[in-house]
Amino acid sequence: MELASREPSLDAPRSRATRAIRIGSINIGGGYPIAVQSMAATPTADVEATAAQVRLLAEAGAEVVRVAVDTPRDVEALRQIRRETGANLSVDLQENYRLAADVAPWVDKLRYNPGYLGSPRSKRTWQEKVRFLAAVAGEHDCAIRVGVNCGSIDPTKRGELAPGDNVAPMLESALEHCAELDRLAFTRYCVSLKDSDPAKVVEANRRFAAARPDVPLHLGVTEAGMPPEGILKTRIAFEQLLPHGIGDTVRVSLTVPAARKAEEITAARAILADIAAGRLLDAEQLATFSRGRLNIIACPSCSRVQNAAFVELAERVREATRCAAEHPITIAVMGCRVNGPGETDVADLGLWCGPTAVNLKRGGEPLGAFSYEEILPRLLKELDTMVGQRAVG
């Protein structure tokens, strides 16, 4: 695998003066070129499929590849995958932060989500968990990403901050974790603040960069959906951040089958090249996007998808709802319960997928679980009703 030059380069978009942190064989921040990342969408425990997915992404130019780990079987799989690839690996930890100690020897970065460390039922405080993660990272030569996501925000941050300030919970959560890592004298970390709305991504990252100009940022619009719309949403956010020096590493999250995941890298490289060359969207393209119209949010899928029919379902939803394209309605299609319940809470109509059934919500209210065959007609019925009510209202 041949990596792009990792020397600071004036040809590439430059980040602001964050500290440099090392992730395996690359550095991010500190004036290094912006790194491109992606994530494996195969079941981690399937060693052959996930090793092939990591190779596919690395050969396409991914400089860091993230792999989800939720079980001891996943840890064992990652140990074997590590033997088969020299790619820089990041492990995605959500609910089971304890697995960090087992998996750290095989990876270069630990990504944790603050939204999953603060359970009131846990005997350990979130600060103790962060101390544990920082100690594990330090012992095994790993960087850390504090990955805040709009679909799974720390519950203690909801409602306690300024009403109407819809990025404050994400921002406060990130800043609090930075302060804790600083207190522990662990500095090899970066932060991400991801939302499915490009405007919120811009707002959250601008405010974070102003508050913590020293901390490298990983940029992305989460659940951006299928191409080409998912690429456009991401481009809109990146164009408002990268030219201002905000962003040290990026991911374009796309809802595509695992075999097409290299499209995330191609799209990211194209956006970076256009921004470096000053080829930005014009006012008319931006106006077309911001005009109220049907918006489909869909997660990019990962190892946690519980039914392989998820990506196909997202595509079927897009095709079946084209008739409502001019209506300002948001439909979320999510692959599992990690960010599914959160994202579908804020959508007008939401679907989150389980192993055999799809949970349907309207304005955050559960409407029941339906089979993969039943869900589409039921969704269209709700959509029809919603369009009719809004026309009357």
Ligand code: SF4
């Ligand atoms: S919602 Fe679930 S399946 Fe989709 S990317 Fe997030 S964790 Fe993976």
